[in-house]
Amino acid sequence: MKLNKRITVVIPCYKVSKQIRGVIHLIPEFVDKIIVVDDACPENSGALVKEMDISIVEVIFHKKNKGVGGAVISGFKKAIELQSDIVIKLDGDGQMNPNEIVKLINPLLYDRADYVKGNRFNDFKALKRMPKIRLFGNSFLSFTIKLASGYWDIMDPTNGFCAISKDSLCELNLNKIDNRYFFETDMLINLNLLNKVVEDISISAIYGDETSNLNIKRVILNFPIKILKGLIKRIFYKYYIYNFNMASIYFLISIPLLLFGLFFGGYSWIMGIMENTANNSGTIMLAALPIILGIQFLLQAISIDINSIPKKLQPYNKS
Template structure:
């Protein structure tokens, strides 16, 4: 336990032979249970998980009577058992094997479902490739233990020295997705949304609708949107990243396309749920009106240029009107973003180094 709170670690693994075993063995002793999800690996990952579990010498999870407690899943053949085979706990490790490959988000979702069954107080997610230093885990746990946040996530972008080892293409892509996720989620101070080193309280996990969580690589972004719609508090925690010999399995062309579409859908869903259904705030109308005006302005400017160069018509009146409409729409969008920042300001904290 960590400060009187049970802690579980969800660790997805796909073809992490040579890495996953070392990561399991470095998990701090205060962690009560480690859910390791093998996402149908084709190498020796599954065998390495078992070998590392047997070597783990940490004390097993005990109940109040001091007897060894085993992991029990009672979803009655529900979502968890339909998607994965959950094996007997070995020391702290619960080996879980997917019935079919579901991707990183799918593995995290499986681990979250298992943690919910066990009623773990705080559930941490970290990759099985060694990029996340377990020594920084208390920085993620403390905001939740101290009731300052319902969800905490690592941030590699806050300090230059924390991101200096990040490849440039990752930094640029992450920066773009950071801005898009700010708009979609409403957490305007939160950065590095792709970071999978996170911690979530049992309360947030129970109420965020984890059964509907996005299962592709954008699951982190999707979860932030759902947390905001439910009014959850988020802590953005400065934590450096470690880059070694691991290889990314992400197809960035597919990744950018899928995540961008998902963020747009989630943004519209959040506006509807948070500002129209559960409560009312004019910022939703500002967003809609602003988007309509900017679109009409751009279309009008395009038609004005066509009429000028192809038909010989005057550009001034049409062009000026289009620019004015575009400017008014942009102003409405900016006001909407400002209102969104004000509404969510109290829901965010930053934990600096």
């Protein structure tokens, strides 16, 4: 099988010495280039790959660990230099099936999407095999990442098995993408600002004896802050810089109303307890009405945001 596109696979490597060679051997023959990024791996994964002496494989070594995002970004920049038409990010720990690269790039080949990502949640058997902590974490993060990224129609948003077109990759400011485990989410936020079409593809999940490098405590502490910053960034640019529509007005009205209602209501409630007096109906209404209106306006803004998911324009057929 030979495609008329230059296909490049980027593999970030950190503590994957047991799996990396097997992953490379499984990559389909139609792939033109494999870029392995040794992210200061203590197991010398990059050196093991170089010993394989495969002509299409190029190894990049980081002197200092940059994180999974930093490693992928280094690979993306090299892929751009090589004039790659489609770039795939594949982990080196064996949790992603290289044979599914065909499914992943299909929407890009037929110009249905600009960015394609894997979705493990469509496979019930895979869900049963998925470690419970990962399943819980993905489920918990899914809604917040949908909100932050604006891609309400995707699942498994932190899935790192993805493919991107050359044009989309070149338009991204890679130096502004997060270097750590927020990488996938930050990619989605920035792609939404560029109005790029993202598509989910069902993939299988593989879990073996690999060791996860994910620091759960760090994720729990950092992710909510980064998601909130990403949400604010996307709303500000999409609805107040690049465009201005009814969603802009609804957001502008709903937030002050909600804040006023919550703070005024909370203050009145606390004062009532401290003074042992009941708030009158006027005070209650003054707190409740802004909250009710704020929620209504916010739901209208979210509805417009959901309907604003980037989509490919269908060609006009003249009858």
